[in-house]
Amino acid sequence: xxxxxxxxxxSLQWFPGxxxxxQRLIEExxxxxxxxxxxxxxxxxxxxxxPMLAEIIKRKPRVxxxxxxxxxxxxxxxxxxxxxxxxxxxxxxxxxxxxxxxKQLVALTQExxxxxxxxxxxxxxxxRPARCMILGIPxxxxxxxxxxxxxxxxxxxxxxxxxxxxxxxxKVAGGMDLLDTPGILWPKFEDPVVGLKLAFTGAINDDIYxxxxxxxxxxxVLRRDYPERLQERFKFKGEMPEKxxxxxxxxxxxxxxxxxxxxxxxxxxxxxxxNEFRAGKLGLVTLDAVPEDAKGGEA
Ligand SMILES: Nc1nc2c(ncn2[C@@H]2O[C@H](COP(=O)(O)OP(=O)(O)O)[C@@H](O)[C@H]2O)c(=O)[nH]1
Ligand SMILES: [Mg+2]
Numbered sequence: 001x002x003x004x005x006x007x008x009x010x011s012l013q014w015f016p017g018x019x020x021x022x023q024r025l026i027e028e029x030x031x032x033x034x035x036x037x038x039x040x041x042x043x044x045x046x047x048x049x050x051p052m053l054a055e056i057i058k059r060k061p062r063v064x065x066x067x068x069x070x071x072x073x074x075x076x077x078x079x080x081x082x083x084x085x086x087x088x089x090x091x092x093x094x095x096x097x098x099x100x101x102x103k104q105l106v107a108l109t110q111e112x113x114x115x116x117x118x119x120x121x122x123x124x125x126x127x128r129p130a131r132c133m134i135l136g137i138p139x140x141x142x143x144x145x146x147x148x149x150x151x152x153x154x155x156x157x158x159x160x161x162x163x164x165x166x167x168x169x170x171k172v173a174g175g176m177d178l179l180d181t182p183g184i185l186w187p188k189f190e191d192p193v194v195g196l197k198l199a200f201t202g203a204i205n206d207d208i209y210x211x212x213x214x215x216x217x218x219x220x221v222l223r224r225d226y227p228e229r230l231q232e233r234f235k236f237k238g239e240m241p242e243k244x245x246x247x248x249x250x251x252x253x254x255x256x257x258x259x260x261x262x263x264x265x266x267x268x269x270x271x272x273x274x275n276e277f278r279a280g281k282l283g284l285v286t287l288d289a290v291p292e293d294a295k296g297g298e299a
Contacts, residue, residue: 014186023056026183029133032167033179034113035061037105039136039145042072042093045080046288047197048137050185057135061112062089065105065134067141069093076286083290096144106149106174129175135183139203142182146170149178193217197287200274215270216244218277221287223247229282248273 014022030036036057041048045066050056064084069077077093084091090108094101113130121127136142150170168180187203188194196217199209222230223240230240230247234254241247252258252269259265276282 014189019186022184022186026056026135029167029179029181029183030057030060033060033131033133034116035063035109035130035132037065037109037132037134038062039065039067039134039140039142041140041201041203042066042069042077042080043201043286044197044288046291047194048140048187048203050137051188053135053185063105063108063112064089064091065145066091066093067096067145069101070095070098071280071284073284073286076290079290080286083293086293094145096141096148099148102149103174106172106176109176110174129171129177131169131177133179133183135185137185137187137203146178146180146182150180200277201287202278211270211274212248212266215273216248218273219247219251220244222282222285225289226282226285233276233282
């Protein structure tokens with residue numbers, strides 16, 4: 001399987017062989033760059049992270065881009081950025097589709113590369129832009145970000161017969177060189193909660209997860225972090241049930257998703273919850289809580 005096919009692999013088809021190959025491609029490109037840009041989904045910054053990133057990039061400086069910030073809770077995005085900074089990792093909120101936050105991302109990347117580019121000049125080299133590459137799991141927005149950063153100066157692919165396709169560098173406004181091929185990371189699929197969060201933010205395919213579990217988990221997280229919105233949206237009066245499944249049933253009742261005998265049609269209720277969440281009816285939501293600092297690294 002070549003590099004281009006690997007790009008389109010649905011995340012659940014990551015077999016050990018694919019993971020090794022993806023890792024090898026990244027390691028090859030790592031040698032060429034000063035800095036890596038780790039692209040995360042601002043709605044699920046820890047669930048969209050690759051568990052082995054630190055091992056893969058070793059000591060290469062890293063900047064985090066919290067993408068799809070237009071869909072995330074702005075207060076939580078701020079808290080996540082502060083958290084990364086406390087871990088010594090510069091971070092910026094971006095919206096790759098509209099181009100928001102990209103100037104800041106480029107500035108952070110250059111700053112991070114400065115020791116390296118300065119050293120190069122001190123050894124007699126010509127000043128050069130920071131070299132970087134983008135890493136992230138499928139659907140996090142790598143291509144959108146690369147295209148947006150490329151702007152008008154989009155890299156042409158020089159496909160000369162008989163010549164191995166050279167690495168293409170994109171010159172980014174503001175003085176940064178970006179590899180046109182992103183590194184594809186696999187998600188944390190061992191953790192079922194992470195899998196569900198990836199599913200309902202659209203990072204993995206819809207039809208491979210249990211919709212009832214997904215809706216129940218979503219309601220539980222919303223109850224914990226956004227109780228007023230849940231209350232308001234589904235017109236709960238007084239106490240809301242605590243457990244996800246009970247919440248789902250209550251939502252079904254509120255919305256009249258009933259079958260004969262007044263029993264709640266859980267399937268209909270799931271659809272209501274998942275569709276309304278995806279349509280943004282519950283507002284801007286971030287589903288991963290910022291970890292406690294005492295526990296160290298952003299697992
Ligand atoms: N709302 C929003 N959608 C985005 C953003 N970035 C990417 N997307 C969407 O997310 C989907 C996956 O993006 P893509 O660039 O193909 O992801 P890739 O698989 O990492 O290359 C596409 O539908 C994009 O339009 C963003 O910042 N905000
Ligand atoms: Mg892509």
